[in-house]
Amino acid sequence: MAGFFDRMRGRSANKNSGNTAKERLQFILVHDRINLPPERMEMMKREILEVISKYVDVAGNQIDVALENRHRSSLLVAEVPVTKTNDDSEGQAESRLDAADADDA
Amino acid sequence: MGAKVVTITSGKGGVGKTTTVANLGVALARLGQRVVLIDADIGLRNLDIVMGLENRIVYDLVDVVEGRCKIRQAMIKHKLFPELYLIPSAQTRDKTAVSPTDMIQLTDKLRPEFDFILIDSPAGIERGFRNAVAPSDEVLIVTNPEVSAVRDADRIIGLLEADNKGPAQLILNRAKIDLIRKGEMLSAEDVTDILAIRLIGIVPEDEHVIPSSNNGVPVTLNENSRAGMAFRNIARRLMGENVPFMPMEDDNNILRRIARLLSGG
Ligand SMILES: Nc1ncnc2c1ncn2[C@@H]1O[C@H](COP(=O)(O)OP(=O)(O)O)[C@@H](O)[C@H]1O
Ligand SMILES: [Mg+2]
Numbered sequence: 172m173a174g175f176f177d178r179m180r181g182r183s184a185n186k187n188s189g190n191t192a193k194e195r196l197q198f199i200l201v202h203d204r205i206n207l208p209p210e211r212m213e214m215m216k217r218e219i220l221e222v223i224s225k226y227v228d229v230a231g232n233q234i235d236v237a238l239e240n241r242h243r244s245s246l247l248v249a250e251v252p253v254t255k256t257n258d259d260s261e262g263q264a265e266s267r268l269d270a271a272d273a274d275d276a
Numbered sequence: 277m278g279a280k281v282v283t284i285t286s287g288k289g290g291v292g293k294t295t296t297v298a299n300l301g302v303a304l305a306r307l308g309q310r311v312v313l314i315d316a317d318i319g320l321r322n323l324d325i326v327m328g329l330e331n332r333i334v335y336d337l338v339d340v341v342e343g344r345c346k347i348r349q350a351m352i353k354h355k356l357f358p359e360l361y362l363i364p365s366a367q368t369r370d371k372t373a374v375s376p377t378d379m380i381q382l383t384d385k386l387r388p389e390f391d392f393i394l395i396d397s398p399a400g401i402e403r404g405f406r407n408a409v410a411p412s413d414e415v416l417i418v419t420n421p422e423v424s425a426v427r428d429a430d431r432i433i434g435l436l437e438a439d440n441k442g443p444a445q446l447i448l449n450r451a452k453i454d455l456i457r458k459g460e461m462l463s464a465e466d467v468t469d470i471l472a473i474r475l476i477g478i479v480p481e482d483e484h485v486i487p488s489s490n491n492g493v494p495v496t497l498n499e500n501s502r503a504g505m506a507f508r509n510i511a512r513r514l515m516g517e518n519v520p521f522m523p524m525e526d527d528n529n530i531l532r533r534i535a536r537l538l539s540g541g
Binding site for chain 1: 421422423426427430431433434437455456458459460461462463466470472
C-alpha cells in the first residue's frame, strides 16, 4: 500500500519517465565518456579513502566521489569530511615512509 | 569550391538515417541544388527503396570502387529531379569492399559538379561508419528521444571529436509532442543539453513516413506531413539559411489550438 502511495507522490514530484531518462543518461554517459564502469569507480573510492586516512581522520570513513560533466569534459569531484587532524604526526610520517618503500620495491 | 559532403550517421540502427538522407536529398533538389546521395550501408542496401529507384540499379558503389564501371554509370537519376542522383550500395558484399580512402577519392571526383553529397552511414562504429565519415565536411547525427539511442549518439560524438571532425549537429527524429508535453519523453532541450551538441532539426513522429517509404516517395513531397516540413527546414538550414524551429505543437489541430487560446495557454 505504502509503495503505491509513494509512487503516486513520486510522480507528482516531477518524477515522470522523461526526467528519469535524463538522469539515467547523465549517469551512463559520464561513465561511458571516461570509460570507468561503476565497479571500478567503487574500487577507486576505497583506495582514495585508504590514502587520505593515512593523513587525516575521515569522518565516518565515508567519502563522496562523483563524476560530473561540464560541457563534454568530465570532472571527478570528491567530498571528504574530515573530523580532526591526527595528532600522532609520527604515525603519519611513518605511513608516508611505508608508501615510499612500497614504491621502490 | 564544389560540393559539401554531409554524412548522416547515428551509432544505433533504425533511428531514421536512411529516411533522413532520402528526404534531405529531395528537399535540397527542390531548392535547386545539385545532389548526389551515396548509400554506404554495404550489404544492407535500402536507400534505393526509400527513393523508389530500386528497379533502375545496374551498377553499385562497389562496382565503382573496383573499377568495373564509370561513376556516371552507377548514378541513378531521380524521376522528378534531373539533378538528384543516387549511387546505390552493393547488396551482396560487405563493408571491407570499400575503404575510407576509396570514399574520399570518389567524393573528390564528384565535388566539382554538385552542391551536396549526402552519405547514408550504416549503424555501428566500425569500418562502415569510418567509410561514411572519412570524406565528410559536416556530420549530422540522427537520434531518437530514447536512452539507448542517445547513448549511442554520444559515443559517435566522442569518436568524431577524437578524429577532429569538427562539431557535428543533431537531428532528433520521432519526437512525440504529446509524450514530451506530459514529461514522458526526453525533449530536444534535454538531449542537446546532455550531448552538448547543436540541434539542426526536430522531426516529429509522423504516420505519413511509412506509407511514403512503401510508395518509394519521400515524405517531404507530401505538403501535409509535419515530418516532411521538418526535413525541408533542415535542408534550408544546411544551405545556411536561418530557419526558426517550428513549434512542436500539433498546429494542424484547430480544436486544440482553440482550446489552448481559451485556457490562456
Ligand atoms: N519521423 C518518423 N516517423 C515515423 N516513422 C519513422 C520516422 N523516421 C523513421 N521512421 C521509420 O523508422 C524505421 C527506420 O528508419 P530508417 O530510416 O530505415 O532508419 P536507419 O536508416 O537509421 O536504420 C523505418 O520504418 C522508417 O519508416
Ligand atoms: Mg539505414
